[in-house]
Amino acid sequence: MTQPYAHPESLVSTQWVDEHRGQTDLYRIVESDEDVLLYETGHVPEAVKIDWINDLNDPVVRDYIDNAKFAALCARHGIGNDTTVIFYGDKSNWWACYAFWVFRLMGHDNLKIMDGGRAKWMDEGRAMTTAKPNHPPATYQVTHPRRGIRAFRDDVLRHVRAGRPLVDVRSMEEFTGKLTHMPDYPQEGVLRGGHIPGAKSCPWMRAVNPDGTFKSRAELEAIYQGELGLKILDDVVAYCRIGERSSHTWFVLTHLLGFDTVRNYDGSWTEWGNAVGMPIEKG
Amino acid sequence: MPNRLDEVAEVFQSVEPETRLELLLDYSRKLPPLPARLTAQRDAGLHRVHECMTPVFLWVEAEGDKLRLWIDVAPESPTVAGMLAIVVAALDGGPIEAVKNLPLDLIQRLGLADVLRMNRAVGIGAILGRIKREAAALQPSPQSLTPNL
Numbered sequence: 001m002t003q004p005y006a007h008p009e010s011l012v013s014t015q016w017v018d019e020h021r022g023q024t025d026l027y028r029i030v031e032s033d034e035d036v037l038l039y040e041t042g043h044v045p046e047a048v049k050i051d052w053i054n055d056l057n058d059p060v061v062r063d064y065i066d067n068a069k070f071a072a073l074c075a076r077h078g079i080g081n082d083t084t085v086i087f088y089g090d091k092s093n094w095w096a097c098y099a100f101w102v103f104r105l106m107g108h109d110n111l112k113i114m115d116g117g118r119a120k121w122m123d124e125g126r127a128m129t130t131a132k133p134n135h136p137p138a139t140y141q142v143t144h145p146r147r148g149i150r151a152f153r154d155d156v157l158r159h160v161r162a163g164r165p166l167v168d169v170r171s172m173e174e175f176t177g178k179l180t181h182m183p184d185y186p187q188e189g190v191l192r193g194g195h196i197p198g199a200k201s202c203p204w205m206r207a208v209n210p211d212g213t214f215k216s217r218a219e220l221e222a223i224y225q226g227e228l229g230l231k232i233l234d235d236v237v238a239y240c241r242i243g244e245r246s247s248h249t250w251f252v253l254t255h256l257l258g259f260d261t262v263r264n265y266d267g268s269w270t271e272w273g274n275a276v277g278m279p280i281e282k283g
Numbered sequence: 284m285p286n287r288l289d290e291v292a293e294v295f296q297s298v299e300p301e302t303r304l305e306l307l308l309d310y311s312r313k314l315p316p317l318p319a320r321l322t323a324q325r326d327a328g329l330h331r332v333h334e335c336m337t338p339v340f341l342w343v344e345a346e347g348d349k350l351r352l353w354i355d356v357a358p359e360s361p362t363v364a365g366m367l368a369i370v371v372a373a374l375d376g377g378p379i380e381a382v383k384n385l386p387l388d389l390i391q392r393l394g395l396a397d398v399l400r401m402n403r404a405v406g407i408g409a410i411l412g413r414i415k416r417e418a419a420a421l422q423p424s425p426q427s428l429t430p431n432l
Contacts, residue, residue: 037308037361
C-alpha cells in the first residue's frame with residue numbers, strides 16, 4: 001500500500017475539484033500562473049485569478065503586499081477567513097505553490113493544491129471557461145501571520161554559520177555559478193554566480209512527475225531524506241532566484257513530507273548574489 | 284523603431300495598463316499558424332529558442348528581399364505569443380532591413396514593463412535579439428519559400 005503524504009488534506013485531485021467546484025460558499029478555486037494572461041485564455045469554472053506579481057507583490061518595495069492589501073484582495077475574491085482556498089496553475093503548480101506560501105505567510109489556514117495543476121485538468125478534458133465568476137465579496141482580517149516560514153538575509157547568514165541545511169532548488173548551471181543571467185538580458189542578472197555555502201542542489205522539478213503531479217511519498221523521501229540527507233526535525237532553508245521555485249520545495253518538505261521547520265528565503269539569489277560581502281561557494 | 288511598431292506602441296501607451304493587457308491578449312490570438320512544411324521541424328525540436336524558458340520556435344527567412352517570420356509559441360504562454368504577434372504584424376513581409384530598428388526593449392515601449400515585470404521580459408528580449416541576429420545574416424533569396432500560401 002502506498003504511504004500517504006504527511007498532510008494529505010493539503011492536496012486534492014482534479015476529480016475532487018471537479019466535484020466540489022460548485023460549492024463556492026465553502027471553497028474558492030484560485031488559478032496562479034507564470035503567464036499573466038493564461039487565465040484569460042480559459043480556466044476552471046468558478047476559479048478566480050491571483051497574479052503573483054500584480055496581486056501578491058508590492059508595486060514599489062521589494063516585498064509582499066501588507067496585511068490591509070491582502071485582506072482587500074481576499075475580500076474582493078469572496079475569500080473569507082474560513083474559506084478553503086484551492087490553488088492550481090501552470091508549470092507543475094510552481095506559481096500555485098508560491099501563492100499558497102504567501103497565503104500561509106499571511107496566516108490563512110485552509111489551503112490546498114490541486115495535484116497536477118492546469119495541464120492535468122486540461123489533459124483530462126475537463127470543463128474550461130473564459131467567463132469570469134462573480135463571487136459576492138467577503139470580509140477578511142489578517143489575524144495571525146506566520147512570519148516563521150520566511151527567512152531574511154541575516155537569518156540565512158546565521159543559518160550558514162550554524163552549519164544548518166540549505167536547499168538550492170535552481171538549475172545546476174545556476175548552482176555551480178556557470179550561469180548568472182540570460183543572454184540578451186544582462187540587466188536581469190546577478191552580479192555573482194554560485195550558491196550559498198553549504199547549500200545542497202536539488203532542482204525543484206525533481207519533486208514532480210511528467211504529468212505535473214507530485215511524486216509519491218516514498219520517491220520524495222528517497223530524494224530529500226535519502227540523497228540530500230535532510231532529517232524531518234532539521235531547521236531547513238530553501239531558496240532559488242526570487243523565492244518562487246523554492247515555495248514549491250517548501251510545500252513538498254512541509255506538507256508532503258512533514259518537516260516542521262522549513263523557511264523560504266524569498267530574497268534568494270537575486271539578493272544574495274548582489275549583496276556586498278556575502279560568502280559564496282562555486283562549483 | 285519601424286513605423287508600424289511606433290503606431291502599435293502609441294496605441295498601447297494611450298490606454299490604461301489593464302487595457303494594455305487586453306490588447307496583448309487580442310494579439311496573442313493573431314499569431315499566424317506555422318505552415319505545414321515547418322511543423323515537422325518543430326515537432327523534431329528544431330529551431331527552438333533555448334534562451335527562452337517558454338517553448339518558442341522561430342524561423343527567420345528571406346522571400347526575395349522581403350522578410351518572412353514564422354513563430355510558434357506554446358498555448359501556455361499567451362504573453363509571449365502576444366508580444367511576438369506584434370513583431371510579426373509589424374515586420375513579416377516587409378523589407379529585411381527594417382529589423383535593424385526592432386527595439387530589444389519593446390516591452391518598455393509598449394508600456395508593459397510594469398505589468399509584466401522583468402522576469403517575464405527575459406525570454407522575450409532573447410527572442411527579439413535572435414530575430415535581429417538571424418535577419419542580419421540573411422541573403423535575399425530569389426525564389427519564394429512559401430508557394431502554397
